Amino acid sequence: MSTLMLAKTALDRITQDESRLHAYACLDPDIALAEAQRLDRTGTHGPLSGHTVAIKDIFDTGDMPTACGSPIHAGRRPTRDAAAVAAIRAAGGLVIGKSVTTEFAHLTPGPTRNPRNTAHTPGGSSSGSAATVAAGGASLATGTQTAGSIIRPAAFCGVVGYKPSFATISRSGLSLFAETLDTIGGFAKNVADAALFVGVMAGRADLMQPPMPRTPRFALWPTPDATSADPCVLAELERVAQAAAAAGATVETLTGDHGWHPLMAAQKTIMAWEGVRALAHERRVHPDLLSDPLRAYLDAAAPMDAATYLAALDTRQTLGAALNAVMAPFDALLTLSAPGEAPLASTGTGDPQFNRVWTLLGGPALHLPTGTGPLGLPIGVQLVGGPGSDQRLLGAAAWLEAALT
Amino acid sequence: MSTLMLAKTALDRITQDESRLHAYACLDPDIALAEAQRLDRTGTHGPLSGHTVAIKDIFDTGDMPTACGSPIHAGRRPTRDAAAVAAIRAAGGLVIGKSVTTEFAHLTPGPTRNPRNTAHTPGGSSSGSAATVAAGGASLATGTQTAGSIIRPAAFCGVVGYKPSFATISRSGLSLFAETLDTIGGFAKNVADAALFVGVMAGRADLMQPPMPRTPRFALWPTPDATSADPCVLAELERVAQAAAAAGATVETLTGDHGWHPLMAAQKTIMAWEGVRALAHERRVHPDLLSDPLRAYLDAAAPMDAATYLAALDTRQTLGAALNAVMAPFDALLTLSAPGEAPLASTGTGDPQFNRVWTLLGGPALHLPTGTGPLGLPIGVQLVGGPGSDQRLLGAAAWLEAALT
Numbered sequence: 001m002s003t004l005m006l007a008k009t010a011l012d013r014i015t016q017d018e019s020r021l022h023a024y025a026c027l028d029p030d031i032a033l034a035e036a037q038r039l040d041r042t043g044t045h046g047p048l049s050g051h052t053v054a055i056k057d058i059f060d061t062g063d064m065p066t067a068c069g070s071p072i073h074a075g076r077r078p079t080r081d082a083a084a085v086a087a088i089r090a091a092g093g094l095v096i097g098k099s100v101t102t103e104f105a106h107l108t109p110g111p112t113r114n115p116r117n118t119a120h121t122p123g124g125s126s127s128g129s130a131a132t133v134a135a136g137g138a139s140l141a142t143g144t145q146t147a148g149s150i151i152r153p154a155a156f157c158g159v160v161g162y163k164p165s166f167a168t169i170s171r172s173g174l175s176l177f178a179e180t181l182d183t184i185g186g187f188a189k190n191v192a193d194a195a196l197f198v199g200v201m202a203g204r205a206d207l208m209q210p211p212m213p214r215t216p217r218f219a220l221w222p223t224p225d226a227t228s229a230d231p232c233v234l235a236e237l238e239r240v241a242q243a244a245a246a247a248g249a250t251v252e253t254l255t256g257d258h259g260w261h262p263l264m265a266a267q268k269t270i271m272a273w274e275g276v277r278a279l280a281h282e283r284r285v286h287p288d289l290l291s292d293p294l295r296a297y298l299d300a301a302a303p304m305d306a307a308t309y310l311a312a313l314d315t316r317q318t319l320g321a322a323l324n325a326v327m328a329p330f331d332a333l334l335t336l337s338a339p340g341e342a343p344l345a346s347t348g349t350g351d352p353q354f355n356r357v358w359t360l361l362g363g364p365a366l367h368l369p370t371g372t373g374p375l376g377l378p379i380g381v382q383l384v385g386g387p388g389s390d391q392r393l394l395g396a397a398a399w400l401e402a403a404l405t
Numbered sequence: 406m407s408t409l410m411l412a413k414t415a416l417d418r419i420t421q422d423e424s425r426l427h428a429y430a431c432l433d434p435d436i437a438l439a440e441a442q443r444l445d446r447t448g449t450h451g452p453l454s455g456h457t458v459a460i461k462d463i464f465d466t467g468d469m470p471t472a473c474g475s476p477i478h479a480g481r482r483p484t485r486d487a488a489a490v491a492a493i494r495a496a497g498g499l500v501i502g503k504s505v506t507t508e509f510a511h512l513t514p515g516p517t518r519n520p521r522n523t524a525h526t527p528g529g530s531s532s533g534s535a536a537t538v539a540a541g542g543a544s545l546a547t548g549t550q551t552a553g554s555i556i557r558p559a560a561f562c563g564v565v566g567y568k569p570s571f572a573t574i575s576r577s578g579l580s581l582f583a584e585t586l587d588t589i590g591g592f593a594k595n596v597a598d599a600a601l602f603v604g605v606m607a608g609r610a611d612l613m614q615p616p617m618p619r620t621p622r623f624a625l626w627p628t629p630d631a632t633s634a635d636p637c638v639l640a641e642l643e644r645v646a647q648a649a650a651a652a653g654a655t656v657e658t659l660t661g662d663h664g665w666h667p668l669m670a671a672q673k674t675i676m677a678w679e680g681v682r683a684l685a686h687e688r689r690v691h692p693d694l695l696s697d698p699l700r701a702y703l704d705a706a707a708p709m710d711a712a713t714y715l716a717a718l719d720t721r722q723t724l725g726a727a728l729n730a731v732m733a734p735f736d737a738l739l740t741l742s743a744p745g746e747a748p749l750a751s752t753g754t755g756d757p758q759f760n761r762v763w764t765l766l767g768g769p770a771l772h773l774p775t776g777t778g779p780l781g782l783p784i785g786v787q788l789v790g791g792p793g794s795d796q797r798l799l800g801a802a803a804w805l806e807a808a809l810t
């Protein structure tokens with residue numbers, strides 16, 4: 001199939017759903033078809049040929065506006081592609097449109113709804129990316145995670161979401177929020193595609209086809225916040241762990257707190273300190289165009305003193321290193337991705353409480369969709385590893401995915 | 406004095422020198438005067454009131470073009486200020502113009518010349534920033550360092566250059582080259598102004614007026630590459646160390662290699678791997694508009710395999726942590742800033758060999774101008790500390806500056 005045909009098919013599919021899902025911040029058939037013709041004309045072939053890719057609207061794109069989910073930047077036209085987008089194009093991927101982000105990838109929702117039930121949120125901040133992959137609009141989509149912005153929407157929409165180790169993919173051309181947390185990753189229908197996609201964006205051949213372990217070793221840790229999670233996700237985590245053990249994996253249950261709550265507090269402190277600085281321009285020049293919740297969040301963060309921030313960095317160094325060391329012997333830690341099924345859209349984009357610590361620690365995290373909850377919405381499990389253990393984690397995730405099907 | 410008067414005086418001064426120095430990529434009196442009038446009209450007062458500030462042309466500015474020293478981005482007009490620029494404006498600093506950067510802050514020189522002798526390079530990549538502060542055109546200027554792009558031009562031009570710990574200042578709105586190395590800092594005439602300036606950009610009140618130690622403890626380490634340095638900078642380092650001891654400081658000489666050469670190799674590997682990714686768009690779409698040396702550098706870096714990069718990250722983790730631990734008991738390590746006086750402009754922007762390792766390690770580094778070499782060009786010393794030791798390092802630098810005058 002030509003890329004032009006691929007583009008037309010994808011555009012038809014997306015257009016059918018768009019009035020219901022609102023997954024796209026920019027969907028311009030002329031641009032997408034021209035890009036498809038360029039790929040056909042130049043004979044560009046690579047590992048992403050045949051894939052349609054939605055780009056979260058905080059990545060600069062030279063051919064489409066990049067508004068970061070904010071009226072401040074509505075219609076902004078970058079003159080270059082972000083590094084990740086350039087890598088996608090060079091690998092033959094067809095950029096099909098810009099997907100909706102929450103405002104500056106923080107919590108204020110965009111218009112996107114969950115494809116499985118439009119009364120519910122797709123999660124955030126990579127809302128449109130998760131939704132369009134779940135709905136079959138794009139086969140891949142970029143995301144970023146600062147607290148829980150890849151894993152949570154992947155969980156709510158029922159797709160694979162993969163946040164690699166911190167700094168695996170260049171953020172050149174990305175709008176930043178919290179510089180020591182923001183991590184680029186992606187959404188796909190399965191682990192193999194997620195690995196291929198992130199491997200391409202990172203320029204990491206070693207991640208594109210990770211070898212599967214024969215008998216993986218998992219640590220099961222629902223975390224000290226498991227008590228606040230919905231029973232359905234706890235039961236699913238237990239079911240998956242048992243299925244893994246039945247299929248030949250070693251599953252060891254972790255106990256203890258491992259600094260969970262101090263680490264979560266440190267993530268919130270670091271995110272607030274860095275966010276108020278990254279958005280200094282917007283806060284100075286356009287405070288009236290920030291949403292009330294974001295403006296209030298930044299105003300509350302602004303007076304924080306350096307000692308508080310430096311103490312949070314220290315907590316990351318000490319407790320974070322200790323928890324990373326706990327994970328080291330395992331192929332992956334198995335834990336919750338989200339507190340439950342996707343909440344109603346009217347309540348926001350959901351809580352990243354099961355994601356903050358893992359983003360802070362800087363290792364890879366992957367959501368694997370494995371089932372359905374009582375509301376008929378997707379649920380699954382999260383696999384986590386220490387920084388740099390991406391290949392190992394992807395192998396374990398692919399093994400688990402295969403064991404469950 | 407009104408900010409408008411300040412602006413007029415600065416513009417006169419800059420204009421007198423500009424045909425000789427070529428320090429500015431954008432110098433638009435209308436924009437600078439309008440900004441001065443805005444500061445006067447709004448009554449903006451803060452720690453940078455009375456300061457004129459040049460902005461390296463890889464920081465986005467909403468009122469001036471940002472070309473990154475490349476014809477690819479000539480005339481590019483960002484729609485927002487970089488976070489550091491927004492912080493400068495909020496603190497009352499007057500942005501006076503955009504200073505020349507080498508191409509994408511790498512090695513291909515811009516037109517800027519050394520104010521002390523225009524046959525010589527000002528150093529790079531923050532060429533225009535160091536030159537204009539040395540010439541009294543701007544009282545402060547932003548810089549970034551990936552290998553040696555702050556310390557080296559500060560040394561060649563005879564001004565204070567301060568690269569704080571990695572990630573101290575938000576890179577939101579900055580053009581990236583090597584994401585785990587690029588660090589924002591600044592140039593000033595003295596340590597107090599450099600501390601104030603970086604403290605403002607970072608939103609770190611604790612750095613703005615660092616307390617001086619009564620009897621600082623210095624480690625003297627010319628590094629294993631001292632043998633390749635010009636005798637004049639070695640003699641100056643020795644002279645400064647003796648003066649410090651005479652003024653009451655403890656000075657202990659370090660011996661040993663401390664992983665110097667493996668760490669330098671790791672810095673080069675990381676910079677090349679990350680640089681080829683950050684410039685993926687430019688390399689894909691505009692290879693003809695890259696300079697021959699930069700294109701050749703990126704082409705050589707592109708085939709590098711992941712194992713090489715990951716090994717370099719591992720070297721940073723292990724050997725870097727060990728060298729940081731060596732520095733921990735000291736207020737600062739005293740070492741060379743550059744291999745000698747500024748070389749002829751026809752030979753390039755000089756060698757960052759005495760800066761790469763310190764950028765890799767992520768701690769603060771500061772150049773203190775202390776004397777003049779046989780060519781009549783500035784020389785001085787570099788003070789270095791472990792990550793997070795900025796306040797302590799600045800205090801030691803202020804002490805040393807006072808001890809030498």
